[in-house]
Amino acid sequence: MPQTPSSKPDASAYQSLKPIFQFIAPYKKNVVLALFFLVFTAGISLSLGQGVKMVIDNGFISGSLEQLTQTILVLIGMIFLLAFGTFFRFYLMSWIGERVSADIRTAVFNQIIKLHPSYFEENRSGELMSRLTTDTALLQSIIGSSFSMALRSTFMLLGGLVMLFVTNLKLTMIVVVCVPLVLLPMMFFGRRVRDLASSSQDAIADIGTYAGEIIQNIKVVQSYSHEKLEQAAFGGEVEKAFEVAKKRIKQRSFLFAAVILLTFAAISVMLWVGGQDVLSGAMTGGELGAFIFYAIMVAMSVATVAEVYGELQRAAGSATRLLELLALKSDITSPEQPQQFPSQSNSAIVLNNIGFNYPSRPDVPALSDINLTINHGETVALVGPSGAGKTTMFELLQRFYDPQQGSILLNDTNIQQLPLDDLRHVMGMVPQQPVLFSSDVSHNIGYGKPDATSEEIENAAKRAHAHEFITQLPEGYQSFLGEQGVRLSGGQKQRVAIARAILKDPDVLLLDEATSALDAQSEHHVQAALNELMSDRTTIIIAHRLATVIHADKIVVMDGGRIVDVGTHQSLLTSSPLYQRLCELQFEQAKSKVTE
Incomplete structure (x- = not known):
């Protein structure tokens, strides 16, 4: 799978997440409003420190009940404004997160549904579902919640530092010296968290793939009495995911513990120094109270940023996985300047010297030197042993794959020059x-x-x-x-x-032994319906039971990816040894069933 530049191991979390912001751009008004209320609430929160100072100096220490009442009312008013702004900040940021997550999920699904079939041969459906659900849900949490917390905490951190300088310079220097010590574990553990988060998402995808396959084939599992075996195997997959998750949460736990230890150790030192200044009269109790408030605010902001940093590292892994998928280009696309869909010509379908290898098996030819002309209204049967290339012919006709050699013409026009939707619209498939x-x-x-x-x-x-x-x-x-x-x-x-x-x-009907799953009575009725549908219509039938195609206009005998003979039922009985052998085997089996 091709990697985008953001998927390099040394890329920062920001660089990995940066392309995701293109999904936020259409909602600029909501973002501006959210940022306004974010700054508003941060400003109110910072003002609370001055409110604490007023309560202590003008209320408690002054001994005036009137001043105490006034300062408390001011403090309540500020808290009311904080609650008002928090409501709109939370609502708007959460709305943006949900909206962007929905847009990303839609973009990923739209990308998946257009990819060429060979992509799904090489990639598991469970992993794709994990990207579509788990990864986008994680990004929703980051954009709608964690990113808001990070911005708010950053404003609080910067504003708190400014207020610390305003309140007391000496104590602030203690805080400033300690901040880099807090940032070091963020940088050290953050990279580890990011790498382990990506591995954790992959492990979860493995679980989804395994469980989906077992549930889809539950009757086979139960018929072989493999319930306990599958339970043990699934338990093993879950344990693998748990081991990866355990390493991730261990690193995050170290990150949080280191931040809390260093932060509150610094606050303790600051309290000791500040307490001496209050005792000596160098600062008031209100100033110390305000300073403690701002110091705790800075400490909490640093802790929040550290926590969100870990989330961002985890989200970077999800963003990388999604961007890899969104960057893929399908191998099968409509031409940039498609030709107008052709009107009916003498030959409905012409295959010229077709050679094809499946991308997953590049060394094994699926089709070689295929040359075939099918006229309008003809019923053509493809017969041969399993692996002869019959189904591959159908897939090439519908442009699920393109041949490496040769060309396929529809009404004398190369199908690679036609719009995909128009091409597939004129074909009807019954598998x-x-x-x-x-x-x-x-x-x-x-x-x-x-x-x-x-x-x-x-x-x-x-x-x-x-x-x-x-x-x-x-x-x-x-x-x-x-x-x-x-x-x-x-x-x-x-x-x-x-x-x-x-x-x-459809104009062209593709039948892959469409009556094979029917009982005799149903087959009679459905065959009559198919005969009506096939009237005046180009029909290609993959025939496993030769009795159903003995009246075909043309029977194409295939073996080993090649056409070995073409003719009617009667002519092939004399000209094709392979067809003779297939007829003998099937009719002998039918005869033995009747005698039984």
């Missing part, structure tokens, strides 16, 4: 294993045509012979199908997928 979404029936059928009316959806279901069983579901077309359509049988899933293709009404 051998139907893919259904975790939604209702209507959504799954309507996926073939998002603006379809309920009447069109119902009509497509009827043509796929699916309407009858759909109406028997608890809520009909609004019945929820569960994850991957788990509430339907294999044959029912297939008919929903066929209805989706019927609704799309």
